[in-house]
Amino acid sequence: MSGFALLAADEPAPFIEIGRQGSSNFVILVDHAGRRIxxxxxxxxxxxxxxxxHIAWDIGALNVAxxxxxxxxxxxxxQNYSRLVIDCNRDPKVPTSIPRQSEAIEIPGNIDLSxxxxxxxxxxIFDPYHNRITELLDERVAAARPTLLVAQHTMxxxxxxxxxxxxxxxxxxxxxxxxxxxxxxxxxxxDLVIGDNQPYFVSDATDYSIPxxxxxxxxxxxxxxxxxxxxxxxxxxxxxxxxxxxxxxxAERALx
Numbered sequence: 001m002s003g004f005a006l007l008a009a010d011e012p013a014p015f016i017e018i019g020r021q022g023s024s025n026f027v028i029l030v031d032h033a034g035r036r037i038x039x040x041x042x043x044x045x046x047x048x049x050x051x052x053x054h055i056a057w058d059i060g061a062l063n064v065a066x067x068x069x070x071x072x073x074x075x076x077x078x079q080n081y082s083r084l085v086i087d088c089n090r091d092p093k094v095p096t097s098i099p100r101q102s103e104a105i106e107i108p109g110n111i112d113l114s115x116x117x118x119x120x121x122x123x124x125i126f127d128p129y130h131n132r133i134t135e136l137l138d139e140r141v142a143a144a145r146p147t148l149l150v151a152q153h154t155m156x157x158x159x160x161x162x163x164x165x166x167x168x169x170x171x172x173x174x175x176x177x178x179x180x181x182x183x184x185x186x187x188x189x190x191d192l193v194i195g196d197n198q199p200y201f202v203s204d205a206t207d208y209s210i211p212x213x214x215x216x217x218x219x220x221x222x223x224x225x226x227x228x229x230x231x232x233x234x235x236x237x238x239x240x241x242x243x244x245x246x247x248x249x250x251a252e253r254a255l256x
Contacts (some may be wrong), residue, residue, distance in 0.1 A: 011038060014080055016062075016077070018066070021137065024073045026147075027075045027136065027140075031089035034081055037081070042143040046107065051082065059154055061152050061153055065223075067243050068245050072249070077133055083099075097109050108199075116119060133213050140253065151214075155225045167227055168195070169194065170224060171224070172202055172221070175215060185250040
């Protein structure tokens with residue numbers, strides 16, 4: 001790559017890994033956990049306030065996932081760097097892999113990138129994260145350990161000026177078997193509005209982790225979205241971690 005290095009030696013690794021030897025059947029992924037920007041990219045030309053917003057990361061997702069992983073004794077893998085650098089839940093072949101615009105915000109540092117610059121983001125951030133997931137899942141296959149794959153995300157409470165009434169959503173694509181059980185479990189709380197493949201759904205164009213690591217391997221899987229205003233503080237994160245933990249365990253027990 002012509003000597004181009006994206007991450008300095010003192011910058012964090014591309015991903016966080018917790019509980020590699022956890023006893024649970026669950027593996028939890030957080031594709032948009034972090035909002036770090038490599039120093040070399042100079043905040044992508046954005047003001048600091050923009051990097052606090054949803055365009056940069058999934059607010060609250062990592063703290064919820066940490067608590068769920070601890071409660072389940074599950075393995076957790078989470079991306080450290082912002083989706084604005086490279087989206088670890090997009091196929092690198094799609095245009096939104098490195099977004100030039102997010103919502104109504106232009107991303108100056110993502111305009112007119114060279115092939116070398118694009119390749120560095122993939123080689124230093126995207127590939128290490130997904131290679132580690134692949135290694136982990138291969139290890140579990142070799143050890144004859146079953147795996148239930150969970151992708152934890154959060155969504156904004158407002159979208160195009162309209163408030164989302166749903167508290168959370170359960171997403172899937174070709175395989176609903178485990179996601180449907182998680183949906184049933186969450187909907188037992190009649191005070192909650194839980195979307196069924198709404199306001200998003202998993203697809204090859206808009207997602208990578210579930211299609212690539214879940215569907216391709218035939219693993220039971222689910223993608224979960226929680227509304228960000230509900231998990232923006234510690235109390236909300238703890239409350240939702242408990243809900244997600246209970247729903248996952250109930251779904252695991254019900255899985256044929």
